Amino acid sequence: MSLNSTAKQSLEDALFVKGLRSTKQREIIYEAVLNSEDHPSADLIYSRVKEDMPGISLATVYNCLETLTDCGLIRQVNFERQPSRFCLATAQSAHHAHAHCKNTGKVFDVVLPAQFFDELNKYLPADFQLEKVDLCLSGKQSLSQKN
């Protein structure tokens, strides 16, 4: 498996904007996040990516994840003090919330109307420039579900 040309182009573009180079490592890590539905941690991404690129280092995984986050290509998701997880930051789901199930340990996306996030400005001080919204939900879903 490998990055399709559209995804590859948006990676290169986003890196170029920041004056950064597109490298094999950045590509393969972007691809790993792109193909993951499960919001993997850096460690998990490391183990997945090592299959295709055995020489990659954990430090590089952390470096690339930070770079991709700073470029707005992926999102870093934090629950309490657990290891950070990552997911794709696409245009349509740019600001989705995250739900964490305490039964299964799984994290999934919760797509909310943009209006929901816009509304927040009404409750903030006028001089506060809102840059980022992190909405993390936690709870339990029936153990007998298949997803």
Next chain:
Amino acid sequence: MSLNSTAKQSLEDALFVKGLRSTKQREIIYEAVLNSEDHPSADLIYSRVKEDMPGISLATVYNCLETLTDCGLIRQVNFERQPSRFCLATAQSAHHAHAHCKNTGKVFDVVLPAQFFDELNKYLPADFQLEKVDLCLSGKQSLSQKN
């Protein structure tokens, strides 16, 4: 300064519900959070509390903060991977959001209508039992403000 009798009673009640004892350390740490507007970290609470109780240990501060959180008396607030901060969990502001200013480093409460949080259930899977909502905002406010 010391805990007023109403606050002291709610501390004792909340601890009793969980079969826990009210101790000098738990009281003084609850008081420290109660009297803090600034969402202090465990370390900061430790240094404040040491003035009145020089022998207290950092481990106890962590223990008590966890106990008070589990009793629903205080809230643990996490921004990215920074050290956890704590604030009072009062009935009226039970679910307030938190805003972090990247200029000043300060964290402040953002009170939102309960309806805002209730709304979330509409976008969650039917079998998901929502237990906790963490809404963390970040951005910048003018440096020339006084609060």
Next chain:
DNA sequence: AATTGTAATTAGAATGATTCCAATTAAAAA
């Protein structure tokens, strides 16, 4: 009050995700 059993506190060691560092390698520019 003294004894007993249990819970809480304490100091210090351990943990572990992440970051830092100095050396090497890869990529782009000249």
Next chain:
DNA sequence: TTTTTAATTGGAATCATTCTAATTACAATT
């Protein structure tokens, strides 16, 4: 090419938090 600069690498360091084993405080019982 040669040169310059950016990125990667392995391993050490960081540091908020958790763990552990010993001590102390508390409360129930004799």
